[in-house]
Amino acid sequence: MATAIRVEHLSKRYRIGATQTKFRYGMLREVLVDVAMTPVRAFKAITGRGMRGANSVTNIWALNDVSFDVQEGTVLGIIGRNGAGKSTLLKVLSRVTEPTKGLVTVRGRVGSLLEVGTGFHPELTGRENIYLNGAVLGMKRSETERKFDEIVAFSEVEQFIDTPVKRYSSGMYLRLAFAVAAHLEPEILVVDEVLAVGDAEFQKKCLGKMGDVAQQGRTVLFVSHNMSAILRLTQEAILIEKGRLVKRAPTQEAVDYYLSAGHSEAGERIWDADEIPVNTAPFTPISLRVKDRRGKVVDTIRSTEPSTLEFEYKLSAPTTGLRVGFYLSTMRGEYVLTSFDTDEPVQFEKFGSRTAGHYISRCTIPADMFNEGRYALGVNASSFGVRRYFMDENALAFNVDISGAPGTHWPEQRAGPIRPRLEWKIEKVE
Amino acid sequence: MAKSTELVRQPETIYIKPSTGLTALNLSDLWVYRELVYFMIWRDIKVRYKQTFLGAAWAVIQPVLTMLVFNFIFGTIAKVPTDGIPYPIFSYTALLPWGLFVAALNNASRSLTSNTSMVTKIYFPRLVLPLASVLGGLVDFAIAFLILIAMMIYYKVTPTLAIWTLPLLILLTVVAASGVALWLAAINVQYRDVNYVLPFLTQFWLFLTPVAYSAKVISDKWQIVYSLNPMAGVVNGFRWALLGTDTGPNLYMAVSVGISLIFLITGLFYFRSMERTFADTI
Structure with a gap:
């Protein structure tokens, strides 16, 4: 089999600091001021006054010496933190x-789906946008024409195809956008997280379509935070951490490694400044801990005892409508539960608006909750319908030990992620 | 490097690597994406007058109103010499290419920044965006041209045989506009100051272009400097081809053409060399 993509020692540097203040959102005036200030700064630097490093250029290697090959017809998953x-x-x-x-070195036409609906214009109708978006994605007009009916059928917006898309609901808009993208037929398809859109039903349809693409023997590179999608669609995955390729393995192995790796301080996750995206303000995550009944930070909790999850963070400005919470999922990427600190209306009234400061949101996991195994803990801080400040779906992993749990006198694996102590009554009828 | 012999069908091989030195123009890539140019023009035209009451009439109203104001100030009050041509048609003939030029600068300089998501998410030759903006102005130009035809009939102006050069003059306008627009569009990605500079730039440029007045008021000594403005050559050419003035091709127009080409070529290279950082800096 031939090599479709060969990546050799690939590195990508971003300049931050100076780039951001001087060039990135640059105005000529700032550059002029900066030039004028240069002697002053030099003087300050020599005399040791002024803020050290405040204006220095920082290089971030977003990719650092990454090498890998992808054979034709492979579906390769790419996983890693934000x-x-x-x-x-x-x-x-x-x-x-x-x-x-x-x-x-890439052999073949590359179609990229880094976002759906790129180039869509709200004033144009669905029909017009299909042609426009097709051209933007590199489809020939004849190709779009040929697939037009198929695209419309897939998007389920037949009735509104001649309505401007600004009148569409967001679901309809996304369905149409994905439908166009899904009918691209390049030799190599590069997909980023676009499946995280739309309702569950449509997501399923999208995943199905992605599966078809893979079946046709085309090469696909697929990035997702959805581990079950990665597991379902790819046989092999690469794990990227801080710009480096750290593992390439069959998907299950790579996912396991990813979900449990990098937590040397067992049971605790502390965010470094460079792990936090730039736009989380006013929210800054500090740490996340799993504690046992006695308040000790642990990697393994006992299912028969209550345990505590603790998320520590800072707010740099007063925030309204805030909710901070957890996701819990299995190593296979299936969600077990989602819970927020202001889920109770009383709590929301009290803490929905929080002043700036340092906080800990803590919750207790009752005893007899989980089945044995390893679980991924994710965090989310958002204002519903307004903004998501921060999210890390795989912030920490922990084990559950079930000694003493119901049914453990039979040495067998029990299916399902939860293992509650249910109250059984046995009644003899007759 | 790949075992291409194993393949019956050989897909094209693309090498992605840091570019160094002067970037090749790679215009063949632009040709591959010609349909996208067409669709972007089509999109701009479709959208341009959406949800406006007067619609495409705006393409006519703008130059006509400007012509009326010029006629009042320069024709009636200041009485500028027009080589014996009625002032309204004298200025309108110049306002057509001038309008095309200004619209091209305005639209093309914003073409990258108003399509940020395309620039940061999709590969295509970035030249597509400013190019489509410039060419999209030709539609408004054509609509406004209908008024000129009506005026020529009304003022009984017979075009000269030189009218065959009109397409070339339009091409010259497009070349001049594209050259300047490429510079502005590429600079605008990094410095949004372009948005603020542009209204002044076009206003001063209008004064330096013989739109409201005749180029003959410039003394001979300054003609060569004056013709460094490519639009001076364009406007003189338009009047020569359509109204029969004696401002036809001469040394000065050659200077205008040369300058336009210099703008275009340097603009293309500058744009291409900046293109590699567009997605990161926009």
């Missing part, structure tokens, strides 16, 4: 941005 460099890798592979070093 900011690990996954999206940068896809951007380089789809030629949106140039690498700083290294070489990528």
Whole structure:
């Protein structure tokens, strides 16, 4: 089998600090002021006054010496935390941005789906946007024409195809956008998290379509935070951490490694400044801990005892409508539960608006909750319908030990992620 | 490097690597994406007058109103010399290419920043965006041109045989506009100051272009400097081809053409060399 993509020593550097203040959102005036201030700054630097490093250029290697090959017809998953460099890798592979070093050899046409609906214009009708978006994604007009009916059928918006898309509901809009994208037929398809849109039903349909694409023997690179999607669609995955490729393995192995790796301080996760995305303000995560009944930080909790989950964070400004909470999922990526600290209306009244400061949101996991195994703990801080400040779906992993749990006198594995102590009554009828 | 012999069908191989030195123009890539240029023009035209009451009439109203104001100030009050041509048609003939030029600068300089999601999410030759903006102005130009035809009939102006050069003059306008627009569009990605500079730039440029007055008021000594403005050559050419003035092709127009080409070529190279950082800096 031939190599579809060969990535050799690929690196991508972003300049932050100076880039952000001086160039990125740059105004000529600022540059002029900056130039004028240069002697002053030099003087301050020599005399040791002024803020050290406040204006220094920081280089971030979003990708650092990444090498791998992808054989034709492979569906490769790419996993890693937020900011690990996954999206940068896809951007380089789809030629949106140039690498700083290294070489990528790609055999075949690359179709990239880094976002659905790129180039959609709200004033144009569904029909017009299909043609426009097709052209934006690199489809020939004849190709779009040929697939037009199929696209419309897939999107389920037949009735509204001649209505401007600004009148569409957000669900309809996304369905149409994905439908166009899903009918691209390049030799290599690069997909970023686009499946995280729409309702559950449509997501299922999208995953099905992705599966079909893979069946046709095309090469697919697939980034997702949804581990069950990754497990379902890919046989092999690479794990990227801080711009480096740290593991390439069959998907299950890579996912297990990812979900449990990097937590040297067992039972605790502390966020470094460079792990936090830039736009989380006013929210800053500090740490996340799993504690046992006696308040000790542990990697393994006992299912027969209550345990505590603790999320420590800072608010730099008063925040309204805030909810901070947890996701819990299995190693296979299936969600077990989602819970927020202001789920109780009384709590929401009291803590929905929080002043700036340092907080801990803590919850107790009752005894007899989980079955044995390893679980991933994710965190989320958001204002419902307004903004998501911070999310990390795989912040920490912990084990559950079931000694003493119901049914453990039979040495067998029990199906299902929960293992509650249910009250059984046995009645002899007759 | 790949074992291409194993493949019956050989897909094209793309090398992605850091570009160094002067970037090749790679215009063949632009040709591959010609349909996208077409669709972007089509989108801009479709959207341009959506939800406006007067719709495409705006393409006519703008130059006509400007012509009326100019006629009042320069034709009636200041009585500028027009080589014996009625002032309304004298200025309107110049306002057509001038309008095309200004619209091109305005739309093209914003073309990248108003399509940020396309630039940061999809690969395509970035030249598509400013190019489509410039070419999209030709539709408004054509609509406004109908008024000129009506005026020529009304004022009984017979076009000269030189009218065959009109397409070339339009091309010259497009070349001049594209050259300047490429510079502005690329700079605008990094410095949004372009948005603020542009209204002044076009206003001053209008004064330096013989739209409201005749180029003959400039003394001979300054003609060569004056013709460094590519639009001076364009406007003189339009009047020559349509109204029969004696401002036809001469050394000065050659200077205008040369300058336009210099703008276009340097603009293309500058744009291409900045293109690699567009997605990161926009």
